[in-house]
Amino acid sequence: MSAVILPRADVPLADLPALLLPAYGETVTMVGIVMVVVLVVGTPLGVLLHNVAPGGLYERPALHAVLSWIISIGRSLPFLILMAAIVPFTRFITGTNIGIAAAVVPMSLAGIAFFTRIVENALRSVPPSIVQVARAAGGSNLQIMRSAQFSEAIPAVIGGLTIQVIAMIEYSAIAGTIGAGGIGYVAVTYGYQRFDNTVMLATIVILVVTVAVVQIAGDRLVRLTTPQKRLQHT
Amino acid sequence: MITLRQLTKTYGRGGTAVTVLDRLDFEVPTGRIAAVVGPSGAGKSTLAQCINLLERPTSGSVVVNGEELSGLPEKRLREARRRIGTVFQSSSLLSRRTAAENIALPLEYLGVTPNEARARVAELLDRVGLADKAGHYPFQLSGGQAQRVGIARALALRPSILLADEATSGLDPDTTRSVVGLIRQLRDDLDLTVVFITHEMDTVRQVADTVARLDHGRIVEQGTLVELLTSHESQLGRSLQPRRGHAGPEAGTRTWFVTYDSTVVPGDWIQRVTADLGTAVHLLGASVETVHGVNTGSATLGIGTDDDARVAAALARCGLSGTPDDGPPLGPRASLGSADAVSGGFLAGAGRVRTGTLEDVA
Numbered sequence: 001m002s003a004v005i006l007p008r009a010d011v012p013l014a015d016l017p018a019l020l021l022p023a024y025g026e027t028v029t030m031v032g033i034v035m036v037v038v039l040v041v042g043t044p045l046g047v048l049l050h051n052v053a054p055g056g057l058y059e060r061p062a063l064h065a066v067l068s069w070i071i072s073i074g075r076s077l078p079f080l081i082l083m084a085a086i087v088p089f090t091r092f093i094t095g096t097n098i099g100i101a102a103a104v105v106p107m108s109l110a111g112i113a114f115f116t117r118i119v120e121n122a123l124r125s126v127p128p129s130i131v132q133v134a135r136a137a138g139g140s141n142l143q144i145m146r147s148a149q150f151s152e153a154i155p156a157v158i159g160g161l162t163i164q165v166i167a168m169i170e171y172s173a174i175a176g177t178i179g180a181g182g183i184g185y186v187a188v189t190y191g192y193q194r195f196d197n198t199v200m201l202a203t204i205v206i207l208v209v210t211v212a213v214v215q216i217a218g219d220r221l222v223r224l225t226t227p228q229k230r231l232q233h234t
Numbered sequence: 235m236i237t238l239r240q241l242t243k244t245y246g247r248g249g250t251a252v253t254v255l256d257r258l259d260f261e262v263p264t265g266r267i268a269a270v271v272g273p274s275g276a277g278k279s280t281l282a283q284c285i286n287l288l289e290r291p292t293s294g295s296v297v298v299n300g301e302e303l304s305g306l307p308e309k310r311l312r313e314a315r316r317r318i319g320t321v322f323q324s325s326s327l328l329s330r331r332t333a334a335e336n337i338a339l340p341l342e343y344l345g346v347t348p349n350e351a352r353a354r355v356a357e358l359l360d361r362v363g364l365a366d367k368a369g370h371y372p373f374q375l376s377g378g379q380a381q382r383v384g385i386a387r388a389l390a391l392r393p394s395i396l397l398a399d400e401a402t403s404g405l406d407p408d409t410t411r412s413v414v415g416l417i418r419q420l421r422d423d424l425d426l427t428v429v430f431i432t433h434e435m436d437t438v439r440q441v442a443d444t445v446a447r448l449d450h451g452r453i454v455e456q457g458t459l460v461e462l463l464t465s466h467e468s469q470l471g472r473s474l475q476p477r478r479g480h481a482g483p484e485a486g487t488r489t490w491f492v493t494y495d496s497t498v499v500p501g502d503w504i505q506r507v508t509a510d511l512g513t514a515v516h517l518l519g520a521s522v523e524t525v526h527g528v529n530t531g532s533a534t535l536g537i538g539t540d541d542d543a544r545v546a547a548a549l550a551r552c553g554l555s556g557t558p559d560d561g562p563p564l565g566p567r568a569s570l571g572s573a574d575a576v577s578g579g580f581l582a583g584a585g586r587v588r589t590g591t592l593e594d595v596a
Contacts, residue, residue: 127326129322129323129326130326130328132288132322132326133320133322133326133328133339133387134339134343135288135315136286136288136315136318136319136320136322137315137316137339137340137343137387137390138312138313138315138316138340138343138344138391139312139339139343140312140343143342143343147328147339147342147343148328151328151330151331152328152329152330154330155330225330226329226330227329227330227371227373228329228371228373231371231374
């Protein structure tokens with residue numbers, strides 16, 4: 001936690017790193033933990049959601065409707081509301097309702113809902129004939145999902161993942177308000193509430209650069225995983 | 235050999251049920267290429283999916299080399315699918331895999347060791363003439379090359395049955411010819427039984443030994459390609475003939491549509507018919523080709539006599555059969571001919587059999 005009571009003056013430039021670096025570390029930790037959870041849970045969930053839908057490998061329209069409905073609820077609540085609404089659940093899981101651990105729970109929930117849709121969408125863009133090919137080749141459902149559906153969808157999934165990481169950085173700023181810290185929290189408490197323009201500007205620069213780096217990395221990965229894009233400019 | 239017995243496929247239940255295949259019987263002996271043609275909605279794609287066991291028939295059976303496959307439990311059904319190779323439409327390659335990796339897909343699913351798979355893939359690439367394209371991705375392949383990869387993939391597990399499901403649709407005529415040539419070559423080399431489902435009549439003439447016409451979920455007509463092409467009465471045979479427009483008739487002549495009605499039509503039949511009738515015979519349009527060593531085709535003639543019976547007799551002596559065509563020169567046939575491209579020729583075929591005119595000949 002970087003919130004310390006300081007006199008009502010702008011933080012001197014020399015003190016900026018000491019204020020911002022730990023906060024940045026907290027943001028990275030939060031987003032990192034959340035992304036691991038989201039990938040581990042959201043990927044299979046998205047594949048499942050796509051395949052229980054009509055036309056999928058395990059067509060279960062009722063299950064699809066229920067799952068889809070739950071995910072839509074998760075997606076429709078503003079993050080701040082979701083975070084507040086599940087405080088009892090968060091406390092049950094982590095034993096606390098403040099700090100990074102407490103922020104990770106609502107962020108993961110919102111992130112899983114988000115990523116499940118991204119995976120579902122990406123799989124939907126794979127032509128159904130590819131699945132037919134894989135079935136005719138004697139693939140089991142698991143093999144088909146892995147090597148035909150998901151493998152073909154990888155560039156789209158990575159594109160979605162990039163959007164997701166950026167959204168999670170944004171969520172981490174909101175989660176900062178329950179004491180999880182992070183760069184967004186510094187921006188709000190120093191820059192916004194205390195009119196510290198130096199800190200405000202510094203956090204903005206850091207966030208812009210971070211988001212840009214994530215986006216560039218994401219775009220590069222999409223290129224690397226799409227043979228047509230990878231080979232055309234070499 | 236593949237046999238379909240009383241194959242029925244119904245979608246939905248109760249009042250909204252749709253029967254797509256209706257107690258269909260069909261058999262293709264080992265080493266034969268059987269084309270199945272039919273208009274859109276006749277049940278071609280459902281038939282394809284029942285043959286390669288992607289769909290389970292509602293009733294009836296799919297028998298491959300004496301073994302009933304369609305009733306197997308799910309896991310065995312998956313194994314049974316490996317005995318039938320399917321060539322899909324040209325765009326069905328995995329875009330993130332090279333040609334070699336695409337061909338290796340069925341081998342991977344089977345659990346073949348990488349070394350074995352590599353050897354088999356190299357052999358297959360060689361067989362389809364793409365040995366130099368192993369590392370190419372689908373976007374780097376032409377339509378014909380992509381389809382050759384599709385054929386190699388279908389053959390990866392050494393199936394005895396090859397199903398081509400609209401395999402040449404969307405390819406240009408030259409590419410189609412080379413892909414069809416490859417399929418015939420592979421049939422000869424590997425003694426494959428081939429079911430070739432298509433709506434393109436020109437392709438059928440190039441590839442098929444036998445042809446069956448599917449309509450409303452049943453095989454309504456079938457025969458060997460030569461039989462069908464040399465039978466004036468066969469609706470399927472007529473729809474297999476290439477059709478284009480023809481020149482307008484000269485004054486004082488009557489237009490006849492003539493088809494080869496036997497396997498022994500002499501090459502100089504126009505001269506013979508002219509001499510026989512003692513009147514001018516104008517050639518207004520024709521398409522003649524050799525199919526499996528037999529001359530087949532059709533011609534539109536302008537004949538300077540009204541004596542239909544004499545004309546029919548003169549044609550018959552040359553192994554031909556014809557019907558007078560009184561419509562305007564580019565009338566019904568031309569317009570139906572253009573519908574041909576879309577419907578696969580059955581509209582045209584159906585529109586052409588006019589009982590009145592046929593009886594005139596008889």
